[in-house]
Amino acid sequence: MxxxxxxxxxxxxxxxxxxxxxxxxxxxxxxxxxxxxxxxxxxxxxxxxxxxxxxxxxxxxxxxxxxxxxxxxxxxxxxxxxxxxxxxxxxxxxxxxxxxxxxxxxxxxxxxxxxxxxxxxxxxxxxxxxxxxxxxxxxxxxxxxxxxxxxxxxxxxxxxxxxxxxxxxxxxxxxxxxxxxxxxxxxxxxxxxxxxxxxxxxxxxxxxxxxxxxxxxxxxxxxxxxxxxxxxxxxxxxxxxxxxKENCANGKVDKFIQRQNKENTTPADKGDGDKMREYLDRLDGGLYTLQNVTLLLSDICVQLNSARQRAIKLFSMKVRQEKLSAHFIPILSEYAENLGETADEERRRIDTFIARLNAAEKAERKQ
Structure with missing residues (x-):
């Protein structure tokens, strides 16, 4: 054979x-x-x-x-x-x-x-x-x-x-x-x-x-x-x-807006002056999810221009503020400020996100 x-x-x-x-x-x-x-x-x-x-x-x-x-x-x-x-x-x-x-x-x-x-x-x-x-x-x-x-x-x-x-x-x-x-x-x-x-x-x-x-x-x-x-x-x-683009950006932008609205309407407990306790309560109340969604969206938007443009369009339609920096940077900054002392690499990553978000918007203004 x-x-x-x-x-x-x-x-x-x-x-x-x-x-x-x-x-x-x-x-x-x-x-x-x-x-x-x-x-x-x-x-x-x-x-x-x-x-x-x-x-x-x-x-x-x-x-x-x-x-x-x-x-x-x-x-x-x-x-x-x-x-x-x-x-x-x-x-x-x-x-x-x-x-x-x-x-x-x-x-x-x-x-x-x-x-x-x-x-x-x-x-x-x-x-x-x-x-x-x-x-x-x-x-x-x-x-x-x-x-x-x-x-x-x-x-x-x-x-x-x-x-x-x-x-x-x-x-x-x-x-x-x-x-x-x-x-x-x-x-x-x-x-x-x-x-x-x-x-x-x-x-x-x-x-x-x-x-x-x-x-x-x-x-x-x-x-x-x-x-x-x-x-x-x-x-x-x-x-x-x-x-x-619709599936990727739309779902995450919707989730971002939902969590951001919840975060903005959650009353802060300022009576005891314990900022860390207040921050932890906010994390439990939805800030943790908002931070994770922001990190994910930021990472995608700085890596892929197509996703970034889609996110800009969605934010413009839903909240009439198309600048991603206005949405992301305050959350990224607070997240970085509350990282532990040993999280230097994560801080550098956040700094990179912020720098690239700002650079992209600056480049668009020049066009």
């Missing part, structure tokens, strides 16, 4: 000999060694270089595999493999390679991957908690590929399970810790790429906001780890187009 992998012009004969149904039967065998050998053979038969040597034979093979529902069969075979055993882990890797090979030769195969269970399997495997390994990276690579190339994949991300939550949870582990290897760094970037692509589907942007995706990206920007640049890219995707 392995000899046929070097002679794709004979694939038609292979199909006539009813080899494909035999492969399907072997994939469901209870012996994982037989399953592994079958996946290895399929990986060789679908090697991209071999397929391109004989397009006619390759098309016959791919068509026969699709007719035999190869996606469902291989995904089902994964359940029989124990990835803690090297041979089984290699077999699973070969199975993923079969999918990648067919996708490369026949891009429309992405529909089958989404419809017949591979996409959901990749989503769960790529975001699975626990030890990082090569198959986890391979799963994230293929997940990102499907999200980049398939509208159906982007739509299904949150259809059966909350895939947005899974992606954000997996990425949250890189909030304060860098990947430990180049392969894990690639895995992290795959997850970010998949997240960016998923945001091309407008309903996923709402899921992103509801899942506190903006807050997570903001924390990554603050921590300055390897995830920082990719987090900024996600924010750019989240605010691209009318839906993104």
């Amino acid at each position: 392995h000899v046929l992998a070097t002679n794709p012009e004979l694939y038609g004969t292979l199909i006539e000999a009813q080899a494909i149904p035999l492969f399907i039967t072997l994939l469901s065998h209870e012996n994982s060694d037989i399953v592994g050998a079958t996946l290895n053979l399929l990986q060789e038969l679908t090697d991209v270089d071999i397929l391109n040597e004989s397009v006619e034979g390759a098309e016959q093979l791919v068509r026969a595999l699709l007719d035999a529902r190869i996606v469902e069969c291989i995904v089902a075979s994964f359940a029989t493999l124990n990835e803690t055993v090297k041979d089984d882990a290699d077999a699973l890797h070969n199975g993923l390679t079969v999918f990648e090979n067919i996708l490369d030769f026949h891009p429309a195969f992405s529909q089958d991957c989404v419809q017949h269970g591979l996409f959901q399997w990749l989503l769960k495997r790529a975001t699975q908690r626990g030890t990082f390994d090569g198959n986890k990276m391979y799963a994230s690579e293929m997940l990102a590929l499907l999200l980049q190339t398939s509208d159906a994949a982007r739509e299904q991300l949150t259809a059966k399970v909350d895939g947005m939550e899974l992606l954000l949870r997996a990425l949250a582990s890189y909030k304060r810790h860098d990947p430990t290897s180049l392969d894990e760094r690639e895995h992290m970037e795959n997850l970010f790429d998949g997240l960016c692509s998923s945001l091309l589907h407008p309903p996923n942007r709402k899921k992103f906001l509801d899942g506190e995706g903006l807050q997570l990206m903001n924390l990554m920007l603050r921590e300055r780890k390897q995830s920082r640049e990719s987090a900024l890219k996600v924010l750019d995707h989240a605010t691209t187009g009318p839906e993104g």
Whole structure:
């Protein structure tokens, strides 16, 4: 059989000999060694270089595999493999390679991957908690590929399970810790790429906001780890187009105004002269939330001009004061004044926000 992998012009004969149904039967065998050998053979038969040597034979093979529902069969075979055993882990890797090979030769195969269970399997495997390994990276690579190339994949991300939550949870582990290897760094970037692509589907942007995706990206920007640049890219995707700008800025501006109004109408207890107690009471009364929303909005607005312009427009419509500095700087200043003695880095961050907000408005006045 392995000899046929070097002679794709004979694939038609292979199909006539009813080899494909035999492969399907072997994939469901209870012996994982037989399953592994079958996946290895399929990986060789679908090697991209071999397929391109004989397009006619390759098309016959791919068509026969699709007719035999190869996606469902291989995904089902994964359940029989124990990835803690090297041979089984290699077999699973070969199975993923079969999918990648067919996708490369026949891009429309992405529909089958989404419809017949591979996409959901990749989503769960790529975001699975626990030890990082090569198959986890391979799963994230293929997940990102499907999200980049398939509208159906982007739509299904949150259809059966909350895939947005899974992606954000997996990425949250890189909030304060860098990947430990180049392969894990690639895995992290795959997850970010998949997240960016998923945001091309407008309903996923709402899921992103509801899942506190903006807050997570903001924390990554603050921590300055390897995830920082990719987090900024996600924010750019989240605010691209009318839906993104509306969802991102509108929700946060509304929340800002709501909390600011509550803060302004909360009576201050000036009788005891205890300013710290008064400040803590205000934090409990809504100031804490107002500060967090202000920090998030400030960070986004100084990083992304599109978000800044949207925020200006919203403030102008809702409270007739479009200057962001008038809204943000008093809150940022009070927040900085009440930071602890060891929070020098956070103070510098706030000073940067204030300086950049003022600089942007000064530049606009000159125009």
